[in-house]
Amino acid sequence: MIDTHAHLDFPEFDPDRDTLVQQMLEQGISNAIIPGVAPALWQRQLAIAQQYGFYYALGIHPWYCPLKNDVDISELKLLINSRRQDHALVAIGECGLDKLRQDTWPFQQAWLEAQLQLADELGLPVILHCVRAHEELLTLLSRHSPSRRGVIHGFYGAPELAARYFRLGYRLGIGGLLLNEDARKLHLTVQHLPLDAFILETDSPAMAPKSAIDRRNTPLLIAQIVAKMANLQKKSSVLISERLSENAVQLFEL
Numbered sequence: 703m704i705d706t707h708a709h710l711d712f713p714e715f716d717p718d719r720d721t722l723v724q725q726m727l728e729q730g731i732s733n734a735i736i737p738g739v740a741p742a743l744w745q746r747q748l749a750i751a752q753q754y755g756f757y758y759a760l761g762i763h764p765w766y767c768p769l770k771n772d773v774d775i776s777e778l779k780l781l782i783n784s785r786r787q788d789h790a791l792v793a794i795g796e797c798g799l800d801k802l803r804q805d806t807w808p809f810q811q812a813w814l815e816a817q818l819q820l821a822d823e824l825g826l827p828v829i830l831h832c833v834r835a836h837e838e839l840l841t842l843l844s845r846h847s848p849s850r851r852g853v854i855h856g857f858y859g860a861p862e863l864a865a866r867y868f869r870l871g872y873r874l875g876i877g878g879l880l881l882n883e884d885a886r887k888l889h890l891t892v893q894h895l896p897l898d899a900f901i902l903e904t905d906s907p908a909m910a911p912k913s914a915i916d917r918r919n920t921p922l923l924i925a926q927i928v929a930k931m932a933n934l935q936k937k938s939s940v941l942i943s944e945r946l947s948e949n950a951v952q953l954f955e956l
């Protein structure tokens with residue numbers, strides 16, 4: 703299994719990253735994708751990805767986009783071009799829209815559009831972050847989707863919303879929020895959409911389920927997410943983990 707979204711480069715993992723990676727392997731989580739967040743963090747992210755053999759994406763998160771409209775992603779382009787031969791670089795992202803961040807909101811759309819364009823030029827999929835801006839994101843994606851599409855990560859919406867993304871060719875990243883008893887819309891989404899619509903992720907160290915909210919999230923949560931999906935889809939955990947791994951392999955060409 704692959705955790706398709708884990709910030710394993712974050713300092714929360716500095717004290718025990720080696721041990722955690724060992725535990726991941728013991729539990730059959732063979733790899734993870736570390737998404738890019740901000741230019742200032744890219745070098746550290748790349749160093750950790752390389753050290754452990756993790757996959758990675760490069761991009762600018764909507765919380766960290768520069769507060770200007772004259773978008774210049776030449777630094778991102780340059781870095782990606784220098785790594786085009788690296789098979790571990792699998793996507794652009796994470797990028798997207800987040801209405802809860804009022805400070806960057808006026809600038810987010812321009813930064814997202816530039817990264818969608820870049821993904822299309824480079825033939826890479828995108829990892830998308832979206833909070834309370836689904837109509838805006840769907841409008842944008844219906845106009846300018848990169849050819850390889852991508853994933854709406856940390857998805858927690860209703861089946862109707864999920865189906866709109868799936869019809870546009872996007873997958874939904876399902877993580878720890880599925881384990882919350884009150885996540886009814888998300889439970890319905892997992893029940894009603896085909897397995898092809900989903901990939902597995904944790905967004906570690908964030909997005910711990912409520913039962914573990916005071917604790918750091920880790921990729922080790924994947925087994926519980928698979929078990930919950932198996933329960934909701936009335937299928938075996940083995941089948942769920944196989945099919946969702948295939949989806950990740952297909953989307954990111956791993």
Ligand SMILES: [Zn+2]
Binds near residue numbers: 707709737796905
């Ligand atoms: Zn993330």
